[in-house]
Amino acid sequence: MASSPPNPNPNPIDSRVAKTSPIFINSDTFPLILTHESLIRHFQTNLPTLSSTITTPVRQNYTVSPPSSLLLMPSWSSSSSLPYMGVKLVTHFPQNSSMNLPGIHASYTLFSSITGQTLASMDGTVLTLYRTSSISGLASKILARDDSQVLIMIGAGALAPHLIKSHLAAKPGLKRVIIWNRTPQKARDLAETLSGDDQHKEITFESSDSLDEIIPIGDIISCATNSTVPLIKGKNLKPGTHLDLVGSFSREMRECDDAAIRRGRVFVDNEAAMEEAGELVGAFERGVMKKEEVGGKLVEVMNGEKTGRKSSTDITVFKSVGSGTVDLLAAQLLYETYVSK
Known part of the structure; x- marks a missing residue:
């Protein structure tokens, strides 16, 4: 009896990271799909088991022109249940208050840790508000x-x-x-x-x-x-x-x-x-x-x-x-x- 042909894809890509076109999640979308209660529950369930699998280097802080700065905050996971990498870019421009603008702006980009694909970009400022408050x-x-x-x-x-x-x-x-x-x-x-x-x-x-x-x-x-x-x-x-x-x-x-x-x-x-x-x-x-x-x-x-x-x-x-x-x-x-x- 002939043997079965070899599996051409022994490590199938998780459906969560098989997207080909990156999506953008704007600030208006957050409250439609995320609540503080659901994020607290997510942290409570996953922090104990997944935090040890996540590598988070010390954030990089660059002075653009005093007192303004650019911060880079990368992290990635080695767990198959968290197949992601992410980078948050933050700008701190304290003089914006004189123009009635927020002093901090941020953007977050999520990548697949399996393929390296860009999966999503999202409003990093609002993401920070949700994650900080939920912790x-x-x-x-x-x-x-x-x-x-x-x-x-x-x-x-x-x-x-x-x-x-x-x-x-x-x-x-x-x-x-x-x-x-x-x-x-x-x-x-x-x-x-x-x-x-x-x-x-x-x-x-x-x-x-x-x-x-x-x-x-x-x-x-x-x-x-x-x-x-x-x-x-x-x-x-x-x-x-x-x-x-x-x-x-x-x-x-x-x-x-x-x-x-x-x-x-x-x-x-x-x-x-x-x-x-x-x-x-x-x-x-x-x-x-x-x-x-x-x-x-x-x-x-x-x-x-x-x-x-x-x-x-x-x-x-x-x-x-x-x-x-x-x-x-x-x-x-x-x-x-x-x-x-």
């Missing part, structure tokens, strides 16, 4: 108290509504959101906008002009600012608070004081936070805490390698600076959802 939401889900009812949002920029929605998705028991911003009208405008969202009719959205009044009542405090002066005073944190620090990404930036770091059990999204975040770098330099006293990375808590919240009175602090790992996982979910529609 904070995941940390809140794991570290914040389940009976949390009051969310304090410090900052009312582009990231703030995403953070609010992510924390609400992570902790359904939240009933009240109070927003503070250096420009009080921006906080009032955001509260009014969110109050008109049919998805959160049961939530009370309000604004406040006084940080000292609202910090002591927060169960979850999320901070997304460019502040170089500590806004959160540790002495004002009540026992059991979960503090989510998102804004700082350089040694000069700082959203909370040393007392907050000293009182809290600190967790990070990745090791870069201990080299880049002003709150932590400063705390190490001033002897407030040692690097080895950091409670661990979020994925280590998820894997049971490190212990998260130990009691209802613990103050937990989560500091994130972002990474190509979560960019790649977010792009995966967005791309696969898009092509399956």
